Amino acid sequence: MSSTLAWINGTWGDPSELKLPLSDRGLQLADGVFETVLIRGGEPQLLQAHHARWRDGATTLGMAPPPSLEVLGPLLREAIQLGGLNDHSATARSRNTIERHGALRLNWSRDGAAARGIQVPAGEPDPALHRFWFTLSAHQPSFAAVRTWISRHERRNATSRLSHCKTFAYGQAIQARREAIEHGADEGLLLSTTGELCCGSTANLLVQRQGQWLTPPLSSGCLPGVMRAQLLKHELAQEASIHAQPEPGDCWLLINSLDCRVVSAVDRHALTTTTQAEELWGALLKG
The missing domain is CATH 3.20.10.10 (D-amino Acid Aminotransferase, subunit A, domain 2)
Structure with missing residues (x-):
């Protein structure tokens, strides 16, 4: 994979081409949580633990829960396929090539539906007033x-x-x-x-x-x-x-x-x- 792949609102593309509204609170106020997950052997590593921290962080900040593992699963499998990271380590070794890894970033922001300023909407947080997107980039782990x-x-x-x-x-x-x-x-x-x-x-x-x-x-x-x-x-x-x-x-x-x-x-x-x-x-x- 030579470049970063991105997804938002059902659309795949280059992160420099896909857009966020200027009203997004993640953009305006850094009001959001994210996770960075290693892709290794065609699989997200420790995904349940990452998802739990992502969810707990959102709860701590008074946000709605991010997308569930059931929602993420098909999207991540497609991303790994599109990114060319679905070769398992045994296959890579048989080809005498370096195993390819990826860095997946899951983003969850509180959208800008509220009025200008820092005030969040009153009441129970509404998932419909949040925004989810992710990126997948090639990454080679470093131990230097x-x-x-x-x-x-x-x-x-x-x-x-x-x-x-x-x-x-x-x-x-x-x-x-x-x-x-x-x-x-x-x-x-x-x-x-x-x-x-x-x-x-x-x-x-x-x-x-x-x-x-x-x-x-x-x-x-x-x-x-x-x-x-x-x-x-x-x-x-x-x-x-x-x-x-x-x-x-x-x-x-x-x-x-x-x-x-x-x-x-x-x-x-x-x-x-x-x-x-x-x-x-x-x-x-x-x-």
Whole structure:
């Protein structure tokens, strides 16, 4: 697949050609939630977990539930077929080719049916006043090392509802990564308003310390990542407060549903690196 495929209102096309109304609250106010799902072997990975977080995020923000798995199923199968991502890994190996992966983004916005401003319609949220669309792009998971920089300007709000939902509002993450690049790093790390380390700009933080994988608690304001939940479910990691200063022998990872990057440095201080990133990430996709 050489370009991104998009769907909205029953129409397939290029995302640069399909349109959203200018009144859409997702566009105007970042008032919406989304999910990014890995396509691997022709199948969406951990789709039920992603859908549950998508639905819970919408509920938290007072939105109607997004489309059900029953509605999504036929659409996603068609998208995978149209995107040429339906070759299973065994077939790809028999052709001696690299297995193709995709990044699926599911979007659910609160539409602009209300009057101008931030007020939402009164009463029970109406699905008819929401908008659903999705995109599917080629993606190759990365396990390469990244240098990180702890943002001096941006902090995750430990008590905000928005910190616990995957919303359209990514301005803070954009600024944290921009700041990191300005300091010669690749990726930004964010502190919490509690003072502890929280997450990367688009990934959960995972620290191996004295043989145990640790990840910041949700009370830090980190996003409840799907891969993070898999780690805890399978007792491969435990929650613990992580402070900005690495300890000798630490190995750090930044993990999400699309990649698992090894942290080679924090604020120009070199870290011990691990070769377990790809193996660990792959094991979590098995459910």
